[in-house]
Amino acid sequence: MTGCCRAGPCEQVFRPRIARRTLARYRRRGLDELELTMLESAVGTGVDGARVLEIGGGLGTIGNELLAAGAAESEVVELVAAWEPYALELARERGLGRQTRFRVVDILDRPDEVEPADIVILNRVVCCTPDGVALTGEAASHARRALVLSFPRDVLWVRAAMRGLNAGMWLLRRSYRAFVHSPAALLAAAESEGLQPAADGRRGLVWQYASLTRP
Numbered sequence: 001m002t003g004c005c006r007a008g009p010c011e012q013v014f015r016p017r018i019a020r021r022t023l024a025r026y027r028r029r030g031l032d033e034l035e036l037t038m039l040e041s042a043v044g045t046g047v048d049g050a051r052v053l054e055i056g057g058g059l060g061t062i063g064n065e066l067l068a069a070g071a072a073e074s075e076v077v078e079l080v081a082a083w084e085p086y087a088l089e090l091a092r093e094r095g096l097g098r099q100t101r102f103r104v105v106d107i108l109d110r111p112d113e114v115e116p117a118d119i120v121i122l123n124r125v126v127c128c129t130p131d132g133v134a135l136t137g138e139a140a141s142h143a144r145r146a147l148v149l150s151f152p153r154d155v156l157w158v159r160a161a162m163r164g165l166n167a168g169m170w171l172l173r174r175s176y177r178a179f180v181h182s183p184a185a186l187l188a189a190a191e192s193e194g195l196q197p198a199a200d201g202r203r204g205l206v207w208q209y210a211s212l213t214r215p
């Protein structure tokens with residue numbers, strides 16, 4: 001699958017108005033419960049002077065929070081350019097403009113164009129592509145210290161919700177589809193790149209997260 005094929009479906013959904021609304025919600029409420037847990041897990045690996053990479057990071061909110069906690073730089077790598085002006089606006093208003101970077105690049109198509117990072121964040125991204133397991137492996141290969149990721153739970157009600165979402169996309173004649181990948185397969189992909197599970201991760205109704213570190 002080519003990079004443009006991966007980007008196209010996401011561009012149908014994640015448009016500028018979605019980015020605007022997401023930014024407004026973050027300004028009002030900050031990180032949600034899952035993201036706060038992921039942030040705590042990442043901080044626990046040590047952030048002083050760290051480079052952070054958010055793959056599919058949208059606004060780069062977790063990266064911003066890690067910068068505030070002592071990280072040195074944060075980069076968002078995205079398939080969808082619509083996030084860029086809002087991500088940069090957020091970084092500037094928090095005084096983090098010089099420490100942040102936003103790039104549109106398909107890491108599966110051009111992995112050598114993305115520099116490794118001490119901490120890699122993969123938040124609610126693997127469900128947006130059929131290549132979620134491969135994406136997890138690539139994210140792990142870029143993690144010098146830790147990978148923190150979140151993904152949909154592989155349970156009946158989540159699969160039913162995804163089928164409903166995909167049916168709606170079909171009716172709207174959009175090619176975007178959401179996927180529930182096997183958690184075991186996701187973690188195995190990360191472990192194949194030398195990472196080891198550091199936390200089982202909290203499970204909510206829909207989402208769960210995991211943290212892996214490099215020995």
